[in-house]
Amino acid sequence: xxxxxxxxxxxxxxxxxxxxTGTIGxxxxxxxxxxxxxxxxxxxxxxxxxxxxxxxVRLVGxxxxxxxxxxxxxxxxxxxxxxxxxxxxxxxKTFAWGGKYLxxxxxxxxxxxxxxxxxxxxxxVPTAFHDSGLVFLGNTHPAVQIGxxxxxxxxxxxxxxxxxxxxxxxxxxxVHLLSKVDGIVLNDSEAMHLTGIRNAVTAGxxxxxxxxxxxxxxxxxxxxxxxxxxxxxxxxxxxAEEDMVxxxxxxxxxxxxGFMAHLARTGRTDLETLQAALSWGTVMASFTISSFSxxxxxxxxxxxxxxxxxxxxxxxxx
Amino acid sequence: xxxxxxxxxxxxxxxxxxxxTGTIGxxxxxxxxxxxxxxxxxxxxxxxxxxxxxxxVRLVGxxxxxxxxxxxxxxxxxxxxxxxxxxxxxxxKTFAWGGKYLxxxxxxxxxxxxxxxxxxxxxxVPTAFHDSGLVFLGNTHPAVQIGxxxxxxxxxxxxxxxxxxxxxxxxxxxVHLLSKVDGIVLNDSEAMHLTGIRNAVTAGxxxxxxxxxxxxxxxxxxxxxxxxxxxxxxxxxxxAEEDMVxxxxxxxxxxxxGFMAHLARTGRTDLETLQAALSWGTVMASFTISSFSxxxxxxxxxxxxxxxxxxxxxxxxx
Numbered sequence: 001x002x003x004x005x006x007x008x009x010x011x012x013x014x015x016x017x018x019x020x021t022g023t024i025g026x027x028x029x030x031x032x033x034x035x036x037x038x039x040x041x042x043x044x045x046x047x048x049x050x051x052x053x054x055x056x057v058r059l060v061g062x063x064x065x066x067x068x069x070x071x072x073x074x075x076x077x078x079x080x081x082x083x084x085x086x087x088x089x090x091x092x093k094t095f096a097w098g099g100k101y102l103x104x105x106x107x108x109x110x111x112x113x114x115x116x117x118x119x120x121x122x123x124x125v126p127t128a129f130h131d132s133g134l135v136f137l138g139n140t141h142p143a144v145q146i147g148x149x150x151x152x153x154x155x156x157x158x159x160x161x162x163x164x165x166x167x168x169x170x171x172x173x174x175v176h177l178l179s180k181v182d183g184i185v186l187n188d189s190e191a192m193h194l195t196g197i198r199n200a201v202t203a204g205x206x207x208x209x210x211x212x213x214x215x216x217x218x219x220x221x222x223x224x225x226x227x228x229x230x231x232x233x234x235x236x237x238x239x240a241e242e243d244m245v246x247x248x249x250x251x252x253x254x255x256x257x258g259f260m261a262h263l264a265r266t267g268r269t270d271l272e273t274l275q276a277a278l279s280w281g282t283v284m285a286s287f288t289i290s291s292f293s294x295x296x297x298x299x300x301x302x303x304x305x306x307x308x309x310x311x312x313x314x315x316x317x318x
Numbered sequence: 319x320x321x322x323x324x325x326x327x328x329x330x331x332x333x334x335x336x337x338x339t340g341t342i343g344x345x346x347x348x349x350x351x352x353x354x355x356x357x358x359x360x361x362x363x364x365x366x367x368x369x370x371x372x373x374x375v376r377l378v379g380x381x382x383x384x385x386x387x388x389x390x391x392x393x394x395x396x397x398x399x400x401x402x403x404x405x406x407x408x409x410x411k412t413f414a415w416g417g418k419y420l421x422x423x424x425x426x427x428x429x430x431x432x433x434x435x436x437x438x439x440x441x442x443v444p445t446a447f448h449d450s451g452l453v454f455l456g457n458t459h460p461a462v463q464i465g466x467x468x469x470x471x472x473x474x475x476x477x478x479x480x481x482x483x484x485x486x487x488x489x490x491x492x493v494h495l496l497s498k499v500d501g502i503v504l505n506d507s508e509a510m511h512l513t514g515i516r517n518a519v520t521a522g523x524x525x526x527x528x529x530x531x532x533x534x535x536x537x538x539x540x541x542x543x544x545x546x547x548x549x550x551x552x553x554x555x556x557x558a559e560e561d562m563v564x565x566x567x568x569x570x571x572x573x574x575x576g577f578m579a580h581l582a583r584t585g586r587t588d589l590e591t592l593q594a595a596l597s598w599g600t601v602m603a604s605f606t607i608s609s610f611s612x613x614x615x616x617x618x619x620x621x622x623x624x625x626x627x628x629x630x631x632x633x634x635x636x
Binding site for chain 2: 103104105106197198199200201202205219222223225231232233234235236237239240241242243245275278279282312313315316317318
C-alpha cells in the first residue's frame with residue numbers, strides 16, 4: 001500500500017477505489033415553477049450517483065429507520081455504488097432539508113434543516129472500505145471529517161468539502177483538517193470567508209498555505225478554478241439555457257463526484273488529470289441541474305454522458 | 319464589395335479592414351492602493367490599442383482642444399492605428415471620466431462624467447474609411463451609432479456595444495440598432511436589463527430575436543458567453559491573481575478590440591472563428607487589467623501576447 005504522500009505514479013490498481021462520506025437526505029425543494037417533496041438528496045447520494053457513472057464508489061453515511069424504501073431502491077439501482085457503509089440507525093430520523101429557490105434560480109433560502117441522525121455519532125467506515133485509495137469527505141464538522149479520514153489509513157488522496165458554518169464555529173478544526181487532506185472543494189463565497197480574499201485564485205493560493213496540494217473554488221453558474229501547487233486551471237460551467245435549469249440542488253456534490261471518479265478511474269492526480277476531472281465534474285453537474293433529486297444523473301446513459309462531454313469540450317474550447 | 323449579408327467565404331482581403339468608433343477620454347481612476355490622474359482612456363482608445371496588436375485599425379472619435387499632447391503621442395505610437403478619423407474640435411472639451419474602485423476591484427463608483435465634445439455632434443467617418451469591412455460601434459446613443467454605421471455602407475460585419483443608460487432612455491432606438499448590426503457586445507447585467515432574463519445564454523438568445531447573428535455577454539472576472547444563431551461558446555476570464563489586477567478600466571473595450579481584430583485578420587466570422595476571437599479578447603483584457611490606462615496592452619510584445627495566449631489555452635483547456 002502506498003502512503004498519503006506517494007507520487008501519483010506509485011498508485012496500484014487497488015488504490016484507485018473511491019470512498020465518499022456524507023449525508024443521505026430527504027429533500028423538499030421549491031422552485032418558482034415546481035416543487036419536489038421528500039425526494040432523495042444529501043451530499044453522499046448526489047456524489048455517489050455521479051461518481052458511479054464513471055466507476056465504482058463506496059458510500060459511508062447514516063439514515064434513520066424512517067428512510068423511505070424507494071430511496072434505497074434508487075441508490076441500489078445505481079450500478080457500482082457499494083452500500084455496505086450505509087448504516088440504518090434504529091429509532092433515528094433521517095437528515096431532512098427544505099429549500100426554496102428564488103426567481104433567478106441562483107439564490108436559495110433554507111426553509112428547514114432537521115439533522116436527525118447526522119447530529120449523533122458519525123457512521124463508521126466498514127473494514128471492507130479501509131483500503132480505499134481516494135476519499136471524499138462530504139461537508140460536515142471538520143472534527144468528524146478527520147475522524148472518518150483516520151479510518152482510511154492507506155488512502156493516496158483525500159479531498160474535503162466544507163461550508164461557512166464550520167469556518168465560523170470550527171475554524172481551528174477546519175485548519176487542522178486542511179493540514180491532513182490533499183485537496184479542498186469549496187464555493188467562492190466560502191473561500192473568501194475563510195481567507196478574507198475575494199479573488200478566487202489568490203484565495204485558493206492562500207488555502208494551500210494550510211497544507212493541501214490543491215483547492216477547487218466552485219463558482220456555480222460561472223464554473224470553477226483549480227489552484228494547485230503546480231499551477232492553475234479554470235473551467236466555465238456548462239452554458240445551460242434557462243429552461244434546462246430545473247433544480248440546482250446537488251450540483252456541487254455531483255461536480256465533486258465526477259471530479260473524484262475521473263481521478264479514481266485514471267489512477268492519476270497530476271495537474272493535467274485534475275484539470276480533465278474538472279470537466280467531468282462540470283458534465284455531471286449539468287445533468288444534475290436538469291431535474292429534481294438525482295434523477296437526471298441516474299438516468300443519463302453512457303452515450304448521453306459522452307455526448308455532453310463532447311459538447312462541453314466544443315463550446316468551451318479555447 | 320460584398321454586402322452585409324454575404325457569407326464569410328465571400329470576404330475580400332480589403333474587406334477585412336477594421337473601424338472603431340467610440341470615445342477618447344481623459345480618465346482619473348482611484349483604486350484602493352493607487353491613483354492615476356488624467357490618463358488616456360475611452361472606449362475607442364482601449365479598443366484600438368488592443369486591436370492594433372493583431373492588425374491595423376481605423377479610429378473614429380472626437381476630442382477637444384484641451385486634449386493632452388502626450389495622449390496623442392501614445393496613440394500615434396501604436397503601430398497600425400489610423401488616426402485620420404480623430405477629430406480635434408476647437409473650443410471643445412475632451413470627454414473626461416473619474417471612477418473609484420472598491421476594495422474588491424469588481425465594483426466601481428463613477429465620480430464624475432464630463433461629456434464635453436461627446437455631447438455635441440458625433441464625428442464623421444472620413445471618406446478614406448468608408449470602405450471599412452468590420453465596424454465596431456463603441457457605446458454611445460444608439461441613434462448616433464446608427465448614424466455612424468450608415469457611413470460605412472460596404473461593411474461585412476458590424477458589432478455594437480451598449481450600456482444600461484440607453485436601455486433605459488433610448489430603448490426603441492437600441493432595438494432599431496440591433497436590427498442593423500450583426501453582433502452586440504454587452505455585460506451580463508445589461509443583457510438581463512434589456513431582456514428581463516437573468517440567464518446569460520437565454521438572455522443572449524432573446525437578443526438574437528432583435529436581429530443580430532450573435533451576442534457576446536461579458537461577465538467580467540467570470541469570462542464571457544457567445545450566443546450565436548449557429549451555437550454557443552463560453553470562455554472563462556484569465557485567472558488573474560489579486561496582485562495582477564491594478565485597474566480593470568477598459569477591460570471590456572480591449573476584450574472587444576482583441577475579438578474584432580482576430581476576425582479582421584482571419585477574414586472570417588463563422589462560429590469557430592468567433593470562438594477563437596473570444597480567447598484573443600480575453601488575452602487582451604488580461605493585459606489591460608494589469609496597469610492603469612492602456613499601458614500594459616501597449617507595452618506587451620508579440621512574444622508576451624503569444625505567451626499569454628498559450629498560457630490561457632493551457633489553463634482553460636477542457
